[in-house]
Amino acid sequence: MLRGLAITPPVIGRISIGRVVEKNGKRLPERDDQFTLTSQIQNRDGWVLHPLNEELRKANTGKLRAIPIRFMFRDPDLNLRAEYSMFDRDTGRPVCVGNGETCKRAGDNGIESLPCPSPDGCAFAQAGGCKPYGRLNVVIGDEDELGSFILRTTSYNSIRTLSARLQYFSAVSGGLLACLPLELKLRGKSTTQSYRSPIFYVDLGVRSGSTLEDALTQAQELDARRRAAGFDQTALDAAARAGFANGAFEDSPDERAAVAEEFYPDAGSDRQGATDGSATDTSAPAPTTLRDKLERKAVLLGGAAA
Template sequence: MIKGLMITPPTLGRIAIGRVVEKNGKRLPIKDDQFTITSQVQTKDGWIPHPLDSALRKGDDKLRSIPIRLLFNEPDLNLRAEYSLFDRTSGRPLCVGNGETCKRVTQGGMQSLACPTPDQCEFGQSGYCKPYGRLNVVIDQDDEMGTFIFRTTGFNSIRTLAARLHYYHAVSGGLLACMPLELKLRGKSTTQSFRSAIYYVDMTIREGLSLEEAIQQAQALHQQRLQSGYDQAALDKAARQGFANGAFEDGEDEALEVIEEFYPEAHTQAQSTQSTTLANKLEQRATA
């Protein structure tokens, strides 16, 4: 294993509740009221839809739920959520923390420092530090190790998904990877949204099943996997070691996507600078 390279779950595509559109010569992120499942291929017109996107839709209906399973039993392996700060022009991660400690790129190299959260961190306040979560889920059962990734800086999505993962892990006796689940899009309004609807991602028991039935299915699948020699504990251990092998999960390519989708202020600023900036790198990738 190459030291310094974080080993992450194999990714087949993306799950998004927004998209990037071009308006007045600028590429700007906009929110949506449905899921979109895309491949990992992006053109100048946007991300190419994955075949599962049309397969899961019912005619012209909006996609608001996705049946899933999880790859790992340990909740924090499925959802990694941290405070993250990215360089606004290169897209490289600069600092990642959990509210107690952080890993930060400094002039003296990588350092482990205290993380007082963005509201109380002078470094974080100067550079768009936000909560940032990545959830990997299995949709296509033809590839049980291939996942689709949902990235978000939404507090509602991160908090809700973290709670659901820990709760389902607890009530199933630790059989989280065997639970029949689904992602569900929910809407709410707040004073901060000026009472307009905002959308976030929740995780529930798959439609048509009660919690007790889902646990029974999880136990049956667990026994089936034991009989076949499937070692879930070893898989979780391998994932934990892979995540610990590097400083940052996102490389420059992934971080460029994060900047474009979740940091519109930074992206707008970058579009006015030289040819080596974020906007031009994104354009080069889309037309390559």
């Protein structure tokens, strides 16, 4: 294993809730009210759709607002990694990543471990644009049980909701999170900051037409089959945990261009890459009026989607 390189779950596709469009010579994220599954290949028009995208869209008879998924790992924190993150505006490289208690910060003297008071209490964060950044890996379909789709998000609403749901489902299932048949759901809500306009975020629940009791029964049956076949979930979790710990930061070099454009769309407007799943969190044309500016701020604070 190469030291210093985070070994992350194999990714075979992306989950996005928006896209990057070119407006007035700038590449800006644009909101959407449905999921889109893409491959990891780009062309001139953006990310190429994954075959499962059309298949699931037909099953939903319209907009794709629910995706049946399973998780790879028993530990909720392996499936969803959420951190306070600050990236270099030009390169997309991580500058500082923390959890509210401690952080790793890249500087002239290498990577330092420092206290992390969260963005609201950190002068360094407020000067550089630190925000929550979550990565969720899920399994969709049966073609590759160890290959995942990744959803990246900077939405407070999505990160908070997904974190809670993962912990709850892990608890009620007795640690059988990786065996539960679940689905990602796109939900909308209005707040005073959004001027009663809907903002969208990602939630997690049992699959449509099923109950929690049904899901628990299916999880127990799948766990028994896996154990009989020699499947070692504990060892898989341990391997994933060691892989994440192998590097100081999770971001790979080919992810940095997307990160720069997600976090700082104006700075990344001259790049050819497109943003990943969190594009819709900060989507809107440049504000021109006071109302536009207030609405833009509401989207940034509330996390429009993803």
